[in-house]
Every structure is written in structure tokens, then in C-alpha cells.
Amino acid sequence: MYIRKFKTYSVLFLSLWLVGCSNLDDSHVKIDEESELIFSATLTDNLGDFKAVNVSGDEMWHFDSNGYAYVSGYVENANKANEAWLISPEIDLTAVETARLTFDHVVRYFANPATEATVWVSENFVDDQSPAVAAWTQLVTEPFTDPGSWTFGTSGEISLTAFAGKKIRIGFKY
Template identity: 30%
Template sequence: MKMNKITTLLFASLTMGMMSSCVNDDDTTLPEYTPLIFGEDFSGAADNTLFEKEGWLNFAEAGTPRWTNQVYSGNGYAEFTSYQSGQTSNIAWLITPGINLDAQEGEKLVFQTAQAFVDNAANTIEVLISTDFDGTNVTAATWQTLNATFPTTSATYYQFIKSGVIDLSRFTGTAHIAFKVKGNGTTLDGTYQIDNIRVYN
């Protein structure tokens, strides 16, 4: 059952208070939100290897490149690029394990993204959510785009920025969050990085 709304509002107020007092604009890591429902900081994997983690799906819808693990100065993150793919279309998804949205209320999503060598607005990244994804068939699921802040073509390379707080409270059931990049091997061959994914309430 969902938590009592008054209790949830108190948790949310405390969480927002911690955010406003602890998070600086130039931070590159996110605090440990409490209560944390889901979190991923991409630590522990070897540099420049294919991203493979239990429960996740790393899927190439078009072309062959998929998301990889990268490590820089001890910080792990996931990265996608279609650089030198030689393919006219590259579409890649990185999809979280299922997240139970019925055990509590007031869920929020935050994460960080960065870009490098993205010089065309058609080379895109977006974040989506599905509550009917079966864990396998990506294109058969219903995906809704979430409103988030992403780095623009003029952003400093490899500088992570915050997504903003994304309200997930209107969704119920088991949800999957997806990060989807579109590019190609010639004119849209920039690189995107994601890190510090948190779902909390």
C-alpha cells in the first residue's frame, strides 16, 4: 500500500531541505537521498567495457554501438557514442531494472548528464519511462518522455549537469527508466555520459 500522504510530505520536506543546504551548483556527485528507492552511480566496472549489469538492458535499436562503462579520475559513469560507427543511424537505449512505484508516494527522479563533441542538435539524448515494458521488447512498450535538463551543444565537454527534479508520482506499478540516444557515424557522432541516477521520495 502507498504510504500516508502526510508522512510522505514530511519526508519530501526534509529531503528538499537537505538538497538546498548540501548541494552546490558545481557538485559532480549527488547526495544520498533518503528514503532512496533506486540508485545507480556506475561504480565498480572496468573502464571502456560494455555496460552489463543484472536487471538492466543495454539495447541497440539501430546500428551496433551500445552503452559502455567509463572511468575517469576514479569516477565511473555510462557513456554512449556512435563515433566511427560507419552507420547511417545509431539509436541506443539504457534501461533500468523495474522500480516499484506502488510501495510509496511522491517519487522523484534525478540524474546527471554530460556531453562531448555534440555539435548538432539532432544528436540527442532523452529520458523516458514505461510501466508496461516486459523487460525484453523495447519497441513494443509504451514510453513517455520525461522533462529533464540536458547539456546543450555549447556545454563544456564532460561537465556533468543536473537533470532537475522530475516528478514520477503520477505513475503507478513497476516502472522502467530509459536513456535513449540518437546519432550516426558521420555528422551526429558526439558522446553522452550519464551518472548518479536516483529515485527517491
């Protein structure tokens, strides 16, 4: 994940996968010259400071040895009901006026990926609490779609400007 400080601020997540993918290096990340990266997390070696939190079900986000964060409710040839969150460390946007989020992902084998894989922001999530205790705002994203392969997709730029001047957490909900 990357956040760059500039006239418009960016947050980029890399190697975040909702089912699986191949390893990805940072060389393809393109940030315009007027920007300054203020947060990044590649998730290619481990989950870093991200928190994997289960609300229901047994499956949770974990680091996969192939180099990505991974969650799947498909276990032993059956779909399992699950609510699992991958929550970023606190991201300080107090000194910015605008911000953007970008991340790469792969989504496979969902009945409805647009509702089963979503991205949220919280201003009051506290470590070691359930996501249900915090207030969350769902981000408007392009709907996740299953490309029919393990090909990387990108979220495009998602505005975080509504959260400029605040400290936030980003949650990936499965």
C-alpha cells in the same frame, strides 16, 4: 541511480554519461531528511542491472573503464546513425504517492542534444524485448546542453509522480 522513500520520493542516477565523464563518488548526493532512498545505481563499476538495447546502428551503451555508462555514435571520424537505449531494472513505486528522478550526465558534440538524448518511462517494458514493443512516455526534462567541456551536469528534479503506485522502467535513449 537512487530512489529514496519519503513524503516525496526520489530517484537519482549517478555516473550516467551520454558521451563521457570522469568518475564520480556518491558523497555529493544530498537527499533531504524526510526522504528515504528506495532505488540507486551509480554505474561506476559496471552497468549493473541496466539493460543496453540497440534498436538501430552498431553502437550501444557500455561501461567505460573510467567509471561511467557511455554511448557515442562518433566512430572512425564519422557520425553513425544509431538508436541505443539504457534501461533501468524495474523500479517499484507501488507504495509511493510522489517520486522524483535526478541524474548526473555529460553531453558532448551533439547536433541537437535536446532531441538526441532523451529520458523515457515505461510501465510495460519486458527484458529481452525491443523498446519499440513497449509503451514509453517521454519525461519533461531540462534540455541537455553541451557545456563545451567534460563537466558534470545535473538533470535537476524530474517528477515521476504520474507513475506513483506503479512499477516502471526508466530508459535513456540516444
